[in-house]
Amino acid sequence: MTAKFFEQLSSNLNDLLKNSDEYNVIIEVGQGTNNQAFKAHSIILNSRCLYFKDKLDAITYNNNNVKIIKQPNVSIEVQYTYNGTASLETVNASVIFELLIASSEFGLEELIKHIQLFLLENNSSWLRLNFSRVYQASFKNNNLKDLQQLCANIIAKHPNIIFDSDEFLTLSENILIFILKLDDLQMDEGNIWDYIIKWGIAQNPSLPPDLDKWSDEHFLTLKNSLQNCLPLIRYFQISGEDIFDKIRPYQKLLEPALWADIMLKFMAPNRNITITSHVLPPRINLPTTLPSRDSISIAESNKASELRKSGEAYLNMGKYNESLVDLTKSLDIEPNNAFALKSRGVVYYKMKEYDKSLADLDKSLEIEPDDAFALRCRGETYYWMDKFEESFADLNKSLEIEPNSALTLTNRGNTYRMMDKYEESLSDLNKSLEIEPNNAFALRFRGNTYLLMNRYEESLADLNKSLEIEPNNTFVLADRGETYRMMERYEESLADLNISLEIEPNNAWALNQRKLTINKLEK
Template sequence: MSDKFLPKLSENLLESLNDDQYNDIIIEVGNDPFVKIFRAHMVILSSRSPYLRRILSTINNDGALVNIKLPNILPEIFEIILRFIYGGRISLENYDTSDIIKILVAADELCLKELITYIQSFLIKKKSSWMEDNFNKIYRTSFKNESSFLELQKFCIDLIYKDPIKIFNSQSFPEIPEKLLLTLIQNDDDLQMSVSQIWEHVLNWGLSRNPELPSDPESFSKEDFKILKSTLQKCIPHIKFYNLNSKEFLEKVLPYKKVLPKELYNDLIKYFLDSQNNQSDKSKSYITKNISSKYIDSKIITTKHAELILSWINKSKSTPSSYRFKLLIRGSRDGFSPKKFHDICGRLSDTVSIIKVKYHNEILGGYNQISWESKSIVEVAKDNFIFSFKDNINNHILSRVKNEKHAISNWFLNGPSFGDGDLTLSGYHNYSDNSCKQSSYEKPIRETKEKFFVEEYEFPFNPGKTFLLNLLMSEIQGWEHGDFVQNPELPSNPTTFSKDDFKILKNLTTMYSFY
């Protein structure tokens, strides 16, 4: 009830700001020639601003007007803040975003914590697109004083790690500090950009730092190359040049060979002249060597998750695999039903299941080395494991199979289900009966045995030669495989094939050429 008097109090205080009768302080704001004089009341300023209180406490007031200077604040910005100090209200919607940033910086200088908190919240809720386009300005502002703009810092960090491509595409990318660029290219697995594109962005950043350099490297002098090399010296070790193809290396890197360290350049020349290297997935950079795609087609995991899962797969095998995460099914795209799972993924082996838990920041999943079936049987597998991530990639649980005779649970009402209830997705039309309870695997992957809902699930697998051979043989022998065409008329022994039989088989292999 008492709050109803606050608007009138605010109004009265603003009126006193315009009344010179009781003013006892003069404030000179700005720098010559843009200086403006403001008159105010020490008691109000000192009670509202800790910064002004400290200044005023050092002044010996003998009854004369006190005079202070604020050269770092623009007069038009201080006028807005002064009205906030007196009236306790501000309408940020009335100002340009660039002016709001200036108000925020001035509020920080005056230690107006409530205004700082309010402005940060307003910018994040209302001006996120502008901040993405002007990321460098926001980044520099937020980290100028590391203890003040914590919410803006969090916004920047989240953008760096969750959607870094926006920073590369922002208008202010050429202006970003070196420290930020290094952070981005060190976490390039989340960029969903090719190495060639990353290298071009880094080059453009370096050239923008040295506008006196020619745009064409053929016009570079020896000194020009030295300047660019010095600018890019901390970035170059993080570029995964070995993931380029020969054409990209020839066109994008070779013209700038003098900015590369001599040892790196010689090694790259040897690498790209070796035809075997160009045909393999080998990488001498920081990227995990066995993941062949440049990024993972997933709405749930990042490439870093995929690298970790791959390391778990390889640890259980005597020979490491070159696993490729080929997406087969996505719940939001293909549906959340066991039938759809078996139609698309039945009879496939060497698969990974990835599940996003609804209402919780959890990712669940498992690796299955054998094939999935719709028959109600329990299968044997020795290399299977299940896993979970909670909140971040470092907070994970890996649980390997201990009862190999109960590695997976096949049933027509089950989706990908592991062990005797260790990780179960089940239901009739959708996954409505899902739970985790430790039984056939080493340890539980959730803290609770309660049922959970599925927000999203994905099913990547490794479409290697074994898969294709098994698939072809099942077609040749007329076995049912999802919706694929059967060819029972083909002999089981290819040595007895007629010319027409080979034509049929050729058409079939063409169907699967996308693998």
């Protein structure tokens, strides 16, 4: 029996990549500040990946006897090439899908299979919500058989998602043929014929719009375009009326023997007539199910999209009631649209209806669990509900997906502050301000954190800068008023607190700070 020690081998090769011993290839990944360079070895790349082999064969060594490859984003592929592992648990579904496309291009069959199964098992909702993108990519590459099967199942049950789409007329022939071959395609055969004719005409825009003006040459042009599609129509499952109304005007597209057989069947449907043409079996009727997102009509889907966009526009304008109305109408049509749920969750958050916000964001994240924006929004909602641990968990996960989000770093820094973890708060806020130096909120929260740490000069510097950006922010004015009070600069403290209370007269915290300041002045 042969012993296999792949785990140690994987670890050793991974160390080789990390330590860069005797490398002769540099793979530059990403751009700008996100640039990363892998120092690799041509012998490993050549043996593990045909794509890298072809790349390296086309590149000459530089003066340092090193070949340089520049790729947009192949970090996981490079690591997989060395250690045979791939960790996808914390990666956004959209990024995983792009990784799948890249792996397919690289010909990494083992990784392709793994990523497809991971998406199907963990991100099926995302695949359905991004169906157009998924099916177009999957049919371009025969390596993506599992995704092709998912798409086939959806198209078979809900063919209008393709046939009524804006993309149908530009659909590639191989995808159209794949669809026509589906034995369980749930569409009337006469309607399938209509769509095929429309598609064929769209491939030949020079054909006259008036069929009565077509010559034999025009019919031959269309026949040539449809030569691979016409044999896939189940002609003998088409009703007599559709034969007369739909097929007859285009009979010149069909072989004479086939048209003769169709006419015999049409004229004597109950007779036992010998048909010489090849007869495809009838399509299988699937049992009906409750309507799903995929089964809504294109018109309904477009209406939902318009309402969603309108709701988002109102949200951006601060018209929350109008936004709520349109987003709710959109969700009445598409109740599982993660984007609309997320947007309505934000509206409820803005309206301080935190329980409703939480309900929508929960549902949105059930559909797209790796949505960094939704996670951040839910984290903010938890924060205002004083659920700091839950807030912290969501913000952590959001930052795992988007580690350089200044806003999420600011929010987590603020959450740390509320949890009395001031050093951690400063760390996040410092990083946020490195990314966005003029972030007034981050400056305010860092100023407040410094205040709580009794670092008054630093607090004052941040609050001053925050007020340069937002001079009428009542909270920052109140914070600076308190900072001045702690520095025993009572006149300046009172001035800030007075301005803060002019803007928001019922701010209980500012009222209390002013009372404390006045007491100091009266002594």
